[in-house]
Amino acid sequence: MGGDFGPQVTVPACLTFLKSSPHSKIILVGQQKLIERYLPANYSSRIEIVHASAVVSMNDKPSSYLKGQQDTSLENCISLLADKNADAAVSAGNTGAMMILGKKIAGCHPAIDRPALVAPIPRLDGKTAFVLDIGANVDCSADTLVQFAFLGATVSKALTNTEDPKVFLLNIGTESIKGSQQVRYADQMLQNKVDSLNYQGFLEANRLITGNADVVVCDGFSGNVLLKAIEGSMKLSLDNLYKAFEANLYNRLVGFLALPVLKRTVPDLDPRYKNGTLFVGLKQILIKAHGASDEFAFRKALETAKQSAESEVVKRVGQSLDAMMDQELV
Amino acid sequence: MGGDFGPQVTVPACLTFLKSSPHSKIILVGQQKLIERYLPANYSSRIEIVHASAVVSMNDKPSSYLKGQQDTSLENCISLLADKNADAAVSAGNTGAMMILGKKIAGCHPAIDRPALVAPIPRLDGKTAFVLDIGANVDCSADTLVQFAFLGATVSKALTNTEDPKVFLLNIGTESIKGSQQVRYADQMLQNKVDSLNYQGFLEANRLITGNADVVVCDGFSGNVLLKAIEGSMKLSLDNLYKAFEANLYNRLVGFLALPVLKRTVPDLDPRYKNGTLFVGLKQILIKAHGASDEFAFRKALETAKQSAESEVVKRVGQSLDAMMDQELV
Numbered sequence: 001m002g003g004d005f006g007p008q009v010t011v012p013a014c015l016t017f018l019k020s021s022p023h024s025k026i027i028l029v030g031q032q033k034l035i036e037r038y039l040p041a042n043y044s045s046r047i048e049i050v051h052a053s054a055v056v057s058m059n060d061k062p063s064s065y066l067k068g069q070q071d072t073s074l075e076n077c078i079s080l081l082a083d084k085n086a087d088a089a090v091s092a093g094n095t096g097a098m099m100i101l102g103k104k105i106a107g108c109h110p111a112i113d114r115p116a117l118v119a120p121i122p123r124l125d126g127k128t129a130f131v132l133d134i135g136a137n138v139d140c141s142a143d144t145l146v147q148f149a150f151l152g153a154t155v156s157k158a159l160t161n162t163e164d165p166k167v168f169l170l171n172i173g174t175e176s177i178k179g180s181q182q183v184r185y186a187d188q189m190l191q192n193k194v195d196s197l198n199y200q201g202f203l204e205a206n207r208l209i210t211g212n213a214d215v216v217v218c219d220g221f222s223g224n225v226l227l228k229a230i231e232g233s234m235k236l237s238l239d240n241l242y243k244a245f246e247a248n249l250y251n252r253l254v255g256f257l258a259l260p261v262l263k264r265t266v267p268d269l270d271p272r273y274k275n276g277t278l279f280v281g282l283k284q285i286l287i288k289a290h291g292a293s294d295e296f297a298f299r300k301a302l303e304t305a306k307q308s309a310e311s312e313v314v315k316r317v318g319q320s321l322d323a324m325m326d327q328e329l330v
Numbered sequence: 331m332g333g334d335f336g337p338q339v340t341v342p343a344c345l346t347f348l349k350s351s352p353h354s355k356i357i358l359v360g361q362q363k364l365i366e367r368y369l370p371a372n373y374s375s376r377i378e379i380v381h382a383s384a385v386v387s388m389n390d391k392p393s394s395y396l397k398g399q400q401d402t403s404l405e406n407c408i409s410l411l412a413d414k415n416a417d418a419a420v421s422a423g424n425t426g427a428m429m430i431l432g433k434k435i436a437g438c439h440p441a442i443d444r445p446a447l448v449a450p451i452p453r454l455d456g457k458t459a460f461v462l463d464i465g466a467n468v469d470c471s472a473d474t475l476v477q478f479a480f481l482g483a484t485v486s487k488a489l490t491n492t493e494d495p496k497v498f499l500l501n502i503g504t505e506s507i508k509g510s511q512q513v514r515y516a517d518q519m520l521q522n523k524v525d526s527l528n529y530q531g532f533l534e535a536n537r538l539i540t541g542n543a544d545v546v547v548c549d550g551f552s553g554n555v556l557l558k559a560i561e562g563s564m565k566l567s568l569d570n571l572y573k574a575f576e577a578n579l580y581n582r583l584v585g586f587l588a589l590p591v592l593k594r595t596v597p598d599l600d601p602r603y604k605n606g607t608l609f610v611g612l613k614q615i616l617i618k619a620h621g622a623s624d625e626f627a628f629r630k631a632l633e634t635a636k637q638s639a640e641s642e643v644v645k646r647v648g649q650s651l652d653a654m655m656d657q658e659l660v
Contacts, residue, residue, distance in 0.1 A: 059505045096507070124569055135502050138510050172465050172554035173621075175389045177426070180468050180551055205558035209566045218555075221510055224502035225552045226559045228535035233563035236539045239454060241571075244591050251591045258588045261574050261581045291503070 001030040001055045001073040002093020003291050003298075010092065011038035013298035018046055024306060027086055030055070030073040052076045056097045058291070065097050066104070074098065078105040081284045088285035088305040090276065092293045098286060099136040099279065106284040111321045115281035116148050117220070117288055118155055119227055120274070121208060127162075129213045130155050131170075133220040134227050134277060136288075140219035142185035145169065149190055152215035153197060154320035155280055158313060165214035168203035170222060178202065182219070196327070205229075276304030278313065285314050331360040331385045331403045332423020334622050340422065341368035343628035348376055354636060357416055360385070360403040382406045386427045388621070395427050396434070404428065408435045411614045418615035418635035420606065422623045428616060429466040429609065436614040441651045445611035446478050447550070447618055448485055449557055450604075454540050457492075460485050461500075461538070461546045464553035464607060466618075472515035475499065475547055479520055482545035483527060484650035485610050489643060495544035498533035500552055508532065512549070526657070535559075606634030608643065615644050 001007065007030065014026045025046045028035050032051040039047070052073040056065045065072060074097055081089045082105050091098055099115055108115055116133040123129050132152050137144065149167050156165035169187055171179040176187065179202070190199040203213050205226055218226065241262065245255030275297040279286045285308045289301035308314070331337065337360065344356045355376045358365050362381040369377070382403040386395045395402060404427055411419045412435050421428055429445055438445060446463040453459050462482050467474065479497050486495035499517055501509040506517065509532070520529040533543050535556055548556065571592065575585030605627040609616045615638045619631035638644075 058503075059507055061507055095503075124566060138502070138508075170555065172468070172551055172558075173388075173425075177389055177391055205555045206562035206565070208559070209562045221502055222552050222555045225500065225535045225548075225555050228502075229538070229556045229559035230563045232536035232539045233560045234567065235536070236454060237564060237567035241592075245588075247591075254584070254588045254591055257584045258575075261577075261584055262571075 001034075001052075002058075002091045003289065003293055004092075005294070007035050007038050009293060009295050010298055011035060013293075013295045013302060014047070015039075015043075016295070017299050017302040018044055021303075021306060026302075027077075027080060029077040029080065050076060050080065056094050056101075058094050060094060060097060062096065062100050066100065075101055075105065078102055078284075078286065081286065082106045087309040088287060090287045090289055090298075090301050090305045092289040092291055092298060092301070095135055095288055095291075098288055102279055102282050102284075102286045106282050106286065108281050109283060109318055109321050111325050112147060112151060112281035114144060114147075115279045116151060117223075117277045118152065118280045119223075119277045120159070121216075121227075121230070122274075123208075123212075124210050125212070127212075127214070128156075128160050129208055129211075129216055130159075131208070131216045131218065131223055131226065132280065133218065134223035135220045136279065137220040139221075140182060142182045142189060145182065145186035145217055145219070146189050146193070148217045149186075149193075149197060149199065149215065150324060151280055151317075151321075152217055154317050154324070155313075156214045157320055158316035159311065160214075162214050164198045166198050166200045166212060167215040167217065168200050168211075168213045170205065170216055170218035170226070171202035173204065174202045186217075196324070274300070276301030278304075278308055280314075280317055283314065283318070285309055331364075331382075332388075332421045332621075333619065333628070334422070335624070337365050337368050339623060339625050340628055341365060343623075343625045343632060344377070345369075345373075346625070347629045347632040348374055351633075351636060356632075357407075357410060359407040359410065380406060380410065386424050386431075388424050390424060390427060392426065392430050396430065405431055405435065408432055408614075408616065411616065412436045417639040418617060420617045420619055420628075420631050420635045422619040422621055422628060422631070425465055425618055425621075428618055432609055432612050432614075432616045436612050436616065438611050439613060439648055439651050441655050442477060442481060442611035444474060444477075445609045446481060447553075447607050448482065448610045449553075449607045450489070451538060451557075451560070452604075453538075453542075455542070457542075457544070458486075458490050459538055459541075459543045459546055460489075461548065461553055461556065462610065463548065463550040464557050465550045466609065467550040469551075470512060470549035472512045472519055475512065475516035475549070476519050476523070478547045479516075479523075479527060479529065479545065480654060481610055481647075481651075482547055484647050484654070485643075486544045487650055488646035489641065490544075492544050494528045496528050496530045496542060497545040497547065498530050498541075498543045500535065500546055500548035500556065501532035503534065504532045516547075526654070604630070606631030608634075608638055610644075610647055613644065613648070615639055 027048045029050045054072040056072045056074045077089050080086045117136040118132040119134045121129045153165045156162045276287045287305045357378045359380045384402040386402045386404045407419050410416045447466045448462040449464045451459045483495045486492045606617045617635045
């Protein structure tokens with residue numbers, strides 16, 4: 001039901017997803033009549049509808065959706081997840097509500113106070129930098145940032161088998177006098193944890209892609225700005241290129257020859273190809289799709305959910321966190 | 331003396347700059363012997379050296395450079411500016427020190443409490459979005475953000491003759507429940523100023539380049555992340571492209587044909603082409619060059635300084651602020 005477009009985007013995306021994923025099933029949770037409007041008359045037996053009378057809107061404050069049983073699509077969806085009736089849940093809806101209901105219904109790993117949204121960012125050298133938080137926790141204390149550092153390290157280990165992930169704190173300079181008080185406190189705390197974490201210090205936003213960071217820790221405000229700025233720039237680069245290849249006949253001819261080459265760079269450049277971010281720290285797989293997801297982007301988020309379930313990411317992150325707890329590191 | 335490389339980058343950049351700017355003069359402020367090492371024996375009469383025995387380092391805290399006369403290159407440089415012995419000053423050094431010494435020695439416009447670093451960002455439609463602050467003020471109260479909104483509007487009017495600049499607040503969503511407390515307070519305050527400011531609400535980072543914002547207001551932490559993320563992405567896009575054109579013989583041939591076309595997109599893509607950001611709110615032209623500036627980038631910052639002096643930007647911003655004060659808007 002969520003996101004900027006609701007079922008008119010999410011339902012067709014599910015239908016396309018099922019075609020390419022013959023062993024997957026989808027439970028659509030929301031207003032049955034509205035959902036059925038976007039389904040063919042004889043829809044696949046791999047689709048099930050679970051009705052929910054209410055919807056958490058993008059503007060709803062926690063006080064409105066935390067009053068117990070509200071029969072909202074988000075609440076019912078996460079309940080299906082918590083009751084093991086689903087392996088992963090995806091929503092393009094209210095991020096804050098997803099975090100709070102996720103924590104309340106699915107529950108957090110005991111080592112973690114607040115789940116974080118983590119985004120995998122492709123580095124120039126082909127490896128992956130995991131950025132957290134990217135929008136679920138707007139204000140973060142130094143303690144929370146330190147917890148995210150450990151959480152990020154377990155994600156990097158679990159998802160990319162990185163042995164001793166290099167962990168950085170996002171800052172606006174590399175000198176110790178730079179940045180907000182929380183960031184400077186978190187830096188001091190992390191400097192004292194070198195035995196249990198490969199902490200490397202501050203990282204500036206321009207070094208995220210070109211550097212060697214495996215984990216980048218930040219509050220949800222600056223993390224969100226970071227990700228959306230990258231997304232916007234990629235779009236600008238693409239548009240600039242296409243404009244340049246249209247300027248005159250010679251350029252159009254070259255553009256025609258160059259198109260197959262350029263197309264190969266598109267998956268790296270187009271942010272819609274990388275949709276769906278995981279709430280880490282929860283006991284189940286909950287995926288946040290971009291609020292502005294179109295059908296293509298929402299399908300990518302469904303694929304992220306499927307891959308997350310197949311790779312048992314939550315189980316593996318949980319095992320890493322268990323090990324850290326056993327060693328009394330977190 | 332400042333930046334990651336000091337005189338070995340700044341002095342050669344000045345020499346190249348003077349070649350293309352036959353009517354400009356440069357005063358190099360710093361350690362005379364070190365500066366002379368990078369000058370030819372018979373250097374141009376359009377270069378003057380003003381000696382300063384000390385240097386503000388990138389790690390110095392305000393307490394160390396605010397103890398009165400320190401004979402630092404930055405202090406002496408801004409004093410030359412304040413005494414009208416120079417039309418503009420450029421440094422790649424300590425941003426915090428530039429702001430604090432700029433405020434102390436050159437002074438602020440009476441309508442403004444804190445100067446802001448403002449960056450012009452090229453929009454996809456060819457117009458310019460001015461982003462402030464981008465790193466001089468890490469923590470900003472709602473009051474400061476509101477002041478930056480007015481300051482940004484005067485800059486947009488003065489530099490691009492935009493009649494009624496559209497002002498946005500950077501946030502991680504467009505709904506009123508989104509964002510930090512300061513951002514939500516500033517939004518409420520700006521909603522009440524609609525008579526004097528064309529305030530349009532929240533803007534997400536991905537809409538900076540593709541949207542219609544003339545002014546984007548943010549604290550210096552998220553502004554810095556925003557700008558450096560754009561810079562990093564542009565570099566990634568370029569590198570991806572070059573990599574794609576090198577993959578095999580066909581691609582290399584197409585790359586050879588496409589090079590003149592691609593080169594034309596480079597000024598839009600390469601952040602070094604847009605170096606030098608202005609401290610607005612000060613009574614003089616003080617330009618912050620990127621700390622990591624190489625010779626090419628530092629020369630671009632010198633050109634920004636020259637253009638700023640020629641366009642009398644500070645005088646024009648001052649006149650706009652005067653008019654606002656007369657109408658009791660700020």
